[in-house]
Amino acid sequence: VYNQELTTLSDEDEVISIFEPWLILPSYLGITKSKHYSAGLDIKLFNFWNVKTEGYYKRTENLPILNKQKIFPSDPDFLSGESEAYGWEFLNRIGSADISFTSTYALAWIFNQVGDIKYNPNYDIRHAVTLILETNIGKGWSFSSVWNYKSGFPFTKLSGFYDKYYFNNDPGDFSAFNFFSRFSLLDSKNNGRTPDYHKLDISLTKRIELPYLILDIGASILNVYDRANLFYFEKETGDRINMLPFLPSFTIKAEI
């Protein structure tokens, strides 16, 4: 059983929530509690081969969810929700002192519920794979490559806009000619899924040990095969903004 008195605040209607402040849970919600059941195996097949696997089931109560129907200042900022998560994780590592290959796979389902509304939260990622190859080539050279794959995560689609009526600051001018501002109309909560994310990063490093100085000279490439991974959508236009493209870089690190 886990208890937590801090939480992050995020707007789940944003495809990517960039700013997530930490908050102390308000007293009216009670402490977030979860029951976590897990069972797993850790098998060492040989000295160079390790396999781990674990299944889990987690049920959370008093999960703070942003109250989007707040009207009055006295209304609560958060509603109490519930969450259910279950899945399976697998790790396989084969390696020696000079070369290692690690692969992980996670399969997960997550559901949040507030009142009668049940939905998959933004962090409900069904499949996640990581492959890591690390080699010590010799003579101070080392090479590593990391490949990540995540299936898409849920987001709420924009179905349109309407011009919503607001009031002027001028208190004497409270009329239907006050200003209107574009208000987003959203589809059902988290009814869309982003495309799969995957990316290969590689790096090559040469270590040079000098008297009183160790130099690490490295070259790396992010997103080797220039995958167009979604970062976020412009809310006003629906334009897609992608993450970093193919990006080579060079580094020099000195240790005295």
Next chain:
Amino acid sequence: LKKYFYILYAFLLILNSCDNTVSYIGEFEQQYSLNCILRSDKSTQIVTIKRSYSPNEDPNNSDIQNAIVKLTFRDSTYIFKDSLLAETHYAYPAVKYFYYLDDIVLAKNTVYKIEATLPNGIVLSSETKTPRYSKLNMVEKDDVLPKPNNAPAYYMWSLTRPEDQLLFGPAFYIRYFILGEEDRIIYKEVPGFHYQNNLLYEVSRESLDDAMQSISNGIVSAGNVNIIDAQIEIKVFDRALGIYVNSIRTFEDEFSIRVAEANVSNIEGGFGVFGSYFSEKSKIIFEEEYVSSFGYVLSDN
């Protein structure tokens, strides 16, 4: 090893060619909004009707024309006339077409029904009960600011005949103009805290100072700012309008802003608001020394 790299390369090539498209745009459904606030201080009542639009659409033509809009109260029905604003000085998205009804003086404690039949047959409707006008008394009012020792200002009110269905919208404004633009009085709202159940509004000294300071943002010379006075205004809303107004407030008090806005409406068949209100305003005076501490001038107006 070579074979391994060929396999890996082929795998990545296949993976990278997988469908990577996604649309942020969901299924668009045409919807409509109606806005009408019945005012007791004017005899012309205005209605605007707008349609929703898809993200790919030009939003400039969202006004609905040729609707039949009826206002019914006390067994009488009136039909709104439609009109066009030739030019508008309001920023986008402005109103171009609207509906109006002349010579309607609001009766107190009366149920008003509105019904708009759009050209495509869709009906938007709502009803409101005007407040039973009763005198609003300021029970407590700090009418000279700032108060000594940085104390907050308090404004408390009561109604001679309270009604459960009424909601209050207190607001505190600094009124000022810029030298050379004397005809354009600007209202700067000072966020305060509304104690909903106590009919009390509190304006802290920090909030007042911040608002005063922000007036000169973007102004070349603070000496051009002429502070007239401040106003505490208590709007008394019917319940539907009160909920709507509270839902669109961007702040809760001087320390908090809203991060989410509920889309509330009392219009059947669409969005928007139909309501009524009355209001009382009261003047607040500033100490000259306080105004000049920001570099502003206390106006004689």
